[in-house]
Amino acid sequence: MPFDPERRTAWLPDLLYDGTHFDRDRTFVTDERAGHLSEIGFPDIPAAPRAVRLKNRALFPGLVNAHSHAFQRVIRGRTEFRSSERDTFWTWREMMYSAAERLTPEDVYDASRMAFLEMALSGITTVGEFHYLHHNPDGTPYDDPNLLAKQVILAASDVGIRIALLRTAYARPGFDAEPNPRQSRFITRDAGEFIEHTEELRAELARGEQAYAKQVRGDAPPPPGLTPRGGRLARERVPLAWVGVAPHSVRAVPLEYLREVAAYARARKRVVHMHVAEQPAEVEACRAEYGRTPVALLSEEGLLDERFTAVHAIHVTTGEAHLLGSSRAHACACPTTERNLGDGVVPADLFFDRGVRVALGTDSHAQIDLLEDARELELNLRLAKLSRAVLPPAASDNPSIKPPPRPSSLAARLFECATASGATSVGGRALERARPGDFFTVALDDPSIAGAGDDDLLAAVVFSSSRAAVREVCVGGRLIVENGRHFAQDEIVARFSALQRKLWG
């Protein structure tokens, strides 16, 4: 479908889920002229020239994938051959590195588009891309230090989803560790240089957004607000791409460096993502270097706040969950990857109990199906505890947390992880407040959810739905998936297949 920026559209599904409950006879209005904003209203909203009936569909807010390494799509399936030595996370990582060092900038674009295409087809409308490929394979910088980051952003833009480019700082192989030449593309030894390049990318994106907004709006005045009955129109634009920072881990970023990056992020209000406590060996190395665990160290250094996300956070204690929760930090679980890598199970029960907001990510892309990740947040704990319904359905009643009122079913909480918690994780509060006009629909007659009513549809979608049920996906008012097909699907797949033949054929 061609992109027509002039459109204001009222979408009319059979059922509309707004994050707390289902409604019939409500519309989801997207307004691209106002800068990709939206409002939920009633069928008689006067300001929408175009109404699209989504028959036999339920409409949901777009999913937010808070942790991705898009290029790792190229090793899907190729890491399931057992090596002669004992296969572990660390041998998997060497295989991943061997792919990373062979990708040209164009390859990074093609691999990223493939990952983002599959995300779009499964209902994901925003991705947090934890991006650590910066240099030539031999470690020399490109003329443009953000060449590869821009390939990834361009890929997201061409697929049509939003992207938080979480620019990753990687300074060393680890505490007392030998240099690994396969990490040459990742490393920026100087924190100042890392910050400077991050700011350059931010500035370039801001210039692009301004030009884009001007092009979309033309000279027209801002559109009139909707009628009071239709609700207020948010005034901020929701950008399509923005920058956060990602000090890779306490292993890969020494303390002084981390402090500099943290100070920068705090001053500029950037979100900060870090890998935290994914592997026991990483926790042990942190203890050896600093005499404390990663979460304790980050807490003491003042990094834990509402803009911080601890990715994985598997090997943590109740006390550490409390540190994350009381600081309003996020955790990001990546269950399909964590089971594939044998990392373990994120203690979401501790996190929910302590008010930690849990986002979800597809990470290594062993699978791309964020609803499978959402259900595994609960189901993998059931395996560990030999019980059912491990996670509490209601929001934490920890009085120091005061979360907004939220739905009280387990399915609703898991869905919140895949949407609102992901939005605050990768975009900060602004993204959640601005209510981007992003949605996906499911076919109510798909066999994976057929027969569900208003009261159990969300449970069916979260616990049982297949990607095949996803039919339309819309980002900022633009329909990028229609009847289960993406507008550029064939070309993206063909280019990716050619890349895989080049890499492995």
Next chain:
Amino acid sequence: MPFDPERRTAWLPDLLYDGTHFDRDRTFVTDERAGHLSEIGFPDIPAAPRAVRLKNRALFPGLVNAHSHAFQRVIRGRTEFRSSERDTFWTWREMMYSAAERLTPEDVYDASRMAFLEMALSGITTVGEFHYLHHNPDGTPYDDPNLLAKQVILAASDVGIRIALLRTAYARPGFDAEPNPRQSRFITRDAGEFIEHTEELRAELARGEQAYAKQVRGDAPPPPGLTPRGGRLARERVPLAWVGVAPHSVRAVPLEYLREVAAYARARKRVVHMHVAEQPAEVEACRAEYGRTPVALLSEEGLLDERFTAVHAIHVTTGEAHLLGSSRAHACACPTTERNLGDGVVPADLFFDRGVRVALGTDSHAQIDLLEDARELELNLRLAKLSRAVLPPAASDNPSIKPPPRPSSLAARLFECATASGATSVGGRALERARPGDFFTVALDDPSIAGAGDDDLLAAVVFSSSRAAVREVCVGGRLIVENGRHFAQDEIVARFSALQRKLWG
């Protein structure tokens, strides 16, 4: 697509997987006149009047779902509401019972068709239905003691998949347990009566098969064999429906009863399925009654042989795995259900090590995606062991087992669980030997597997594919799913939706 029994068809996919490796330029020939048999051959097979090119597809043997309770599809999603008491397997069971007691024979048909439809759409061509609904809700028998079993068989037939009706013996609530009126529909107190009714059903199916075969073949002579190059044509017919027996569990069937059913099964060469060691409480009750575990008891009683399948078999020891393996028995893992119910993880590592053939089942239908079950056989063990590649890629070298030569990748072994091991579990050796003309295809450009080559396609399909990739499904030469749609999909979904409104609306 209308069913034309006159067709002999050569299917020509891009890639054909025969259980050990991929081939290009080979055909899969189905011959409905010969009674739903098939052969893998070459494009120049002369005897196929019709050739169907399956462009951009890989063709795989049909999946075998070895453990199903089809009617439980009606509670999907409805058991994810946390009850006020602690939610466990046993509280889940009460919810399931409350649905079971409300279903009319027609409801059983509609619910079963829905489950079988979803199976077909995910590549399943044969189901082992562990069927325990026999009577009126108050426990009085129907005039036809197999009324409900026939509803289920009819449902499979109308969807077009093969069914092993594993007729379930349920004699009591448990050792020293209070009667549970919600089990009234299951119970047949007398073993002789159970066997008699099972034989009646078997005889009726045999008469139906004979009539069917006559109708399909007409008066024509058996079709000529294929050329030697195309391979030999199997002579046996593969039935569409057959009967096995399923003493529910050592809890629900006392020892004397079990002995009678086992003697019957042995004499008539019926497969025997039992729930074994799904829950710790069940193992404890067996110890209390018999002073030994379920597997030890079954071994002493001589039930373990190549026609026996221990469903679940979670809480077993290394020694018990050895008992199962050395007797050539099967285990049937149901990972998506077992994680949903908090049962635990099937020790497939022990089973593979001891030569136990592991089949797979979707059981409660929390999800219906047998390839997800296949990958979880490995992935749930990774979570338990915090490692990768837990299961050995090669077949057991236990000299007492002598399995046929098999492929040596982990993906191939998991795929074998979903196909060949399921076939021997529900159909005995006959089903595997007869090579039914059942297959499914995946679209090679589906984003979940795109870019995979001959060497990693199987790993991509097993570890990463979505149901959306499945495009054609063929049973005995009859195409029941075409381009991702089943020929009766809309009607089946509409009827099931009406049923759900009646039950829960």
